[in-house]
Amino acid sequence: MAVIGILALQGDFEAHARALLRLGVRPRRPADEIPRPPAPSSPAAPGAGDEYMFVRDAAELAQADALILPGGESTTMLKFLEDGGFWTALAEFVRHKPAFGTCAGAILLAREAGPPAQRSLGVLDVAARRNAYGRQRESSIRRGRLTGNGVCEIEMVFIRAPQLGGLGPGVEVLAREGGHPVLVRQGKVLAATFHPELTDDLRVHELFLAIVHGASRPASA
Amino acid sequence: MDNHKEGELRLKTGLAEMLKGGVIMDVTDAGQARIAEEAGAAAVMALERVPADIRKEGGVARMASIRKIREIMNAVSIPVMAKCRIGHFVEAQILEELGVDYIDESEVLTPADEQHHVDKHAFRIPFVCGARNLGEALRRIAEGAAMIRTKGEAGTGDVVHAVRHIRTIVREIRELTLLRDDELFTRAKELAAPYELVRWVAREGKLPVPNFSAGGIATPADAALVMQLGAEAVFVGSGIFKSEDPASRARAIVQAATHYREPKVLLEVSEGLGEPMRGLDAASLRPEEQLQGRGW
Numbered sequence: 481m482a483v484i485g486i487l488a489l490q491g492d493f494e495a496h497a498r499a500l501l502r503l504g505v506r507p508r509r510p511a512d513e514i515p516r517p518p519a520p521s522s523p524a525a526p527g528a529g530d531e532y533m534f535v536r537d538a539a540e541l542a543q544a545d546a547l548i549l550p551g552g553e554s555t556t557m558l559k560f561l562e563d564g565g566f567w568t569a570l571a572e573f574v575r576h577k578p579a580f581g582t583c584a585g586a587i588l589l590a591r592e593a594g595p596p597a598q599r600s601l602g603v604l605d606v607a608a609r610r611n612a613y614g615r616q617r618e619s620s621i622r623r624g625r626l627t628g629n630g631v632c633e634i635e636m637v638f639i640r641a642p643q644l645g646g647l648g649p650g651v652e653v654l655a656r657e658g659g660h661p662v663l664v665r666q667g668k669v670l671a672a673t674f675h676p677e678l679t680d681d682l683r684v685h686e687l688f689l690a691i692v693h694g695a696s697r698p699a700s701a
Numbered sequence: 702m703d704n705h706k707e708g709e710l711r712l713k714t715g716l717a718e719m720l721k722g723g724v725i726m727d728v729t730d731a732g733q734a735r736i737a738e739e740a741g742a743a744a745v746m747a748l749e750r751v752p753a754d755i756r757k758e759g760g761v762a763r764m765a766s767i768r769k770i771r772e773i774m775n776a777v778s779i780p781v782m783a784k785c786r787i788g789h790f791v792e793a794q795i796l797e798e799l800g801v802d803y804i805d806e807s808e809v810l811t812p813a814d815e816q817h818h819v820d821k822h823a824f825r826i827p828f829v830c831g832a833r834n835l836g837e838a839l840r841r842i843a844e845g846a847a848m849i850r851t852k853g854e855a856g857t858g859d860v861v862h863a864v865r866h867i868r869t870i871v872r873e874i875r876e877l878t879l880l881r882d883d884e885l886f887t888r889a890k891e892l893a894a895p896y897e898l899v900r901w902v903a904r905e906g907k908l909p910v911p912n913f914s915a916g917g918i919a920t921p922a923d924a925a926l927v928m929q930l931g932a933e934a935v936f937v938g939s940g941i942f943k944s945e946d947p948a949s950r951a952r953a954i955v956q957a958a959t960h961y962r963e964p965k966v967l968l969e970v971s972e973g974l975g976e977p978m979r980g981l982d983a984a985s986l987r988p989e990e991q992l993q994g995r996g997w
Contacts, residue, residue: 489959490743492718511962516906536960552719552743553779559741559955584719596778610778616716616802617825621708639715640780640802678715 481529482692483508485544488534489560491552491584495677497534499685503527508543521682526689536560538569546578546692549585551639551675554610557584558599567599574603578668578695580688586671587642604669605648606661612643624657624674626683634681636662636674644673654687668695706822713827713847716780716802717911720744720934724924724958725913726951727751727938730769731776737941740951744780744802746936747773752809752856752992753939753978762810764792770799782829787996788814790823797826803848805829806841808995809855809938818996821845831915833866833993835873839894839902840997842910849908851932852993853916856939858980860923862993863916864930870912871931877903916993919944919977921957921970928961945975 484505486493497507497514504525507513512533520528535541547570549557561567573579574589581589581604590608593600600608613619619639626634636657644661647653655663655672662673663684668691676684723743728734729751737745749765750758764785774781780802785792787806792813796804806819808831821828822845831852832838838849851870853863873892880888880903889899901909914932918924919940927935935958937951944950953970960966988994 488722490722490741492721494721495718552721553723555738555779556723556741556743556955559952560959615800616780616827617797617800619712619716621712637711637715639712639719675715678711678718 481531482545482696483543484530484532484692485535485541485547486532487547487549487557487585488536489552490556491550492675492677493534493550493552495675496548496550496582496685497532499677499682500527500530500532503682503685503689505530505532505689507531508533526686530689530692538564538566541566541569541573544573544577545696546688547573547580548688549579549581549588550677551583551585554584554587554593555598557588561588562599571601574601574669578670578688578692579603580670580691582672582675582677583639583641586644586673589669589671590644591646591648604664604666604671605651606644606664606671607646608642608644610642611640613638613641616640622657624655624662626655626663627653634676634683635679637678638674641673644671665691709825710847714910716827717829717848717913720780720913721911722959723934724951724955725782725934725936726941727936728773728942731772733942733947734773734776734781736948737951738777738779740948741955742779742951743934744782745773745777746782746784746805746938747801748784751939751942753858753943753981754856755809756856756981756992764789764796764810767795767799770796770801774799774801784810785819786810787812788817788819790819793819793824793828797824801826803827803829806846807831808852808992812995818844821847829913831993831996832870834869835877835902836892836894837996838870838908838912839892839898842908843895843898846910848911848913850913850915850936851927853914853918854983854986855916855992856981857917857983857986858919858940858943858978859983860917860919860926861983863914863918863927866916867914867927867930867932870908874902874906874908878906917983918954919980921953921967921974924954924957925961925967928958934958940978943978945977950974950977
């Protein structure tokens, strides 16, 4: 059993909870329940036995085995993270435990982020360029190819999305769209520039669950 | 709904999803916009004058000057919204061309049409609209709004109307979920809202778009109050830059929107903020002085 934290400072953290619920993950505390929760997609759901919890400070982070960093405004989230001991705790956490960032979350995980240059956790060896496609007018829903067990198409919702460049040798590209890497993995760190939590497709969250389960089993570590 | 329209709506509400748990602040120049971003605002609303000044100075309130909006767009990296007059679809066309991230078809500006709101389906840029009750919210959604906010009573610093509006919308949604299918037809007629939307809300127990709060929010406690009542994010207009210490107040309201269920944090951030905006008792306003009656 793993406890998956969802950083709930600002942004679409409830949408991530919704995706996890559909994969059979249960809320850890009453405060983690969301209004009108969806039913798990199947009885043999991959997240059965796992729990999720919203994380708003270092004490809550300490209870989690993995962390999702949602979409939202990275500059807003930074205001909270830079308060007190949260940053140190989070930086330590993502160095050792699985983390999954979407959009703003991916920006926070990157080696460098901007413009303008802003602080980031540096566990994903990429440079994230914020709002790289432009403003909301340039937001779009596209179909891209997901590699892995065979190549398949996946719907991708890009909202004022960043682009990832300067990929280090340890970074594996799991999906590209329009020539840009949009889903990448480096060890236990997974990041998407689009929002799988805003679609009905659960494959990216399933992949993260597999990373979490792999990391919590000492044999495969 | 055809696939294309459904996709467009998901993109439009998608940006609203990203603003949840955040604070959208009214700003009137690049300096204020930077203070707002630095305080942790999730977005800013570019305005010529904040509602409190529009109220005081009177005259026709229109879309802000292009130079002003552009200056604010260039000053910050967070989303920038701007207001158009109710029904003024050409102001909206200009704002879309300019590339703002969200358009607020707002009762704070002087309405340009006595009967019709903007057909918001015709735009690629998402719209937010004010509402006082469920019927009004659903009419705006039918016209294509991708986010609803309570109207409250802008420019007063008095939260009572925002509270009334969020309570009304949330209660009317709850009531719908208890009705029998055959009772929804009459209820749709009473709400003056499309039956399909009424049925959707009855089934899902929520609005099909995010539901934010605005109008009279002036303190961290006000922000937490509307969040506890069911708002998913807050707009703060005059409340920040009409207060004694805007930067501290902005930071405190950002904290309150995230930690809205934690009195310990609310106490901490409420201390030492300086004077809030002086405000205006909304009950002292004559009906014709209220902005919330604009739109229908």
